[in-house]
Amino acid sequence: MRSRRRLDDCILMDLFCGEDSGVFSGESTVDFSSSEFVDSWTDNESIACFIEDERHFVPGHDYLSRFLSRSLDASAREDSVAWILKVQAYYKFQPLTAYLAVNYMDRFLYARRLPETSGWPMQLLAVACLSLAAKMEEILVPSLFDFQVAGVKYLFEAKTIKRMELLVLSVLDWRLRSVTPFDFLSFFAYKIDPLGTFLGFFISHATEIILSNIKEASFLEYWPSSIAAAAILCVANELPSLSSVVNPHKSPETWCDGLSKEKIVRCYRLMKAMAIENNRLNTPKVIAKLRVSVRASSTLTRPSTDESSFSSSSSSSPCKRRKLSGYSWVH
Template identity: 65%
Template structure:
């Protein structure tokens, strides 16, 4: 039996997902055709989808374990790569985890409770964004230290949903990067590269708790500028110019995030710069796919994982009833 994503969570209130396609608070990679006023609306509302201002201070005071969070995020990224989930799925998972940790205290900040929270957050994010979602037992791959029964994970999902007030359709940096990329490159020559590279940069920094003090718009602006620095004719971009992209942007926050991004992402992980090729003007779709469907069948391991997904896309309760 196959179910829609909304059916996989809870059938008690089918209306809870009735507005997930609304552009008022969409977490997809938004089209640059949105007016400045729409992006400004995202900036105004983004404060509701981030942990509180003292979240980072809790790690600094050791009331929360930064290393445990880092391990959880690393595991989420491994599973995202294993199943070829969208970058947005991984980011949402971490967003749910951070917002939950800020509002609800776990009995332990590492070990089984933290692993269970990570699985539940990834499962919820996958159900929000992925067309095919592995069953809960198969989601626990890539070095998961503990294995949990589906009914235990579902209980944790409901706890997370309650703590987040069922607000899963979050505003993220991916709500801004296409718009900012077009502001930076009005000709559209390198827009595709800017969006793709910015996505890589954003995923590269989410393991660091220090980025949690920046709102999505600042992270997106800093990432787009960092990506532009890899394009020869854009290396002299003025950071202060980013503030003019839309009302509500903070020059100080963007510059601070940009410096932190280079400290944690670039300086600690030296790599060979990508070769830049001119591109035709691109039309940014609502979502960026991590792989092309025309070439996905070329990898035997990818085909195996896809078969595994199809076999597992069933009601978890069927498994739970046999336990």
């Protein structure tokens, strides 16, 4: 009992050791060409273990249905994920850090319902999950106060965030070293490109695909191995030398035991559909010029009689971030 308590104390010290380290700076890099990196991903047994264990690090099978039935708010989740990605880009965190933060958040929401209030519980959860993920993966971690950037609506005291971190740890049973799609990318890439000629391209582009879709609740239906395989197939289709020999309907399930062809194909199709939709939304639209008559133009440029009253009313209610602390449900 004493040794277990000592172990828990050591873990707590490790988690909170980054609080005084200041703002993160610098960027993590990975040498995809190093022999050490390549050799670490040629072990079929290790990948099989990941596939066997991934079920323990995802929300339950009915998690997606809760969003579809509106038992959980999909838009609130999407906003929280968007904020996590903004902070990840702001501090140049690794993609894995952002993915883990979202994973912790989803697993928490599946196991425990947040109080239904103005929205600050969801923001507090997002801050706590990102802080825990950063402490797991980053060398330098911002202070808890400095995490609260990128347009947050509320400011939380460090002690409140720490209490929320402990609640997340308790709900997740301290299982933070999750299985993620990034554990499979290199192994799957070598199945398509055995010489590793395009390994860096595969990893970077598959990572972009995974992060770009992480906000979409529909992907909660798929486990990390299926997401990784689908992303690798999407990247392969971008390479002319490989797209002609890659068939998502035949090859994926042969890469390793335990893979589901049906789920990989469905996830692949969803990624392709999302890519088409994103391209459509991001395509610049040509707006026709409106002909404005001289009379209309003069009307538009004439000062409004209500301008002063509007200015005074808007200035009297400036947008402020509320500082919150001390919640009875965070314990």
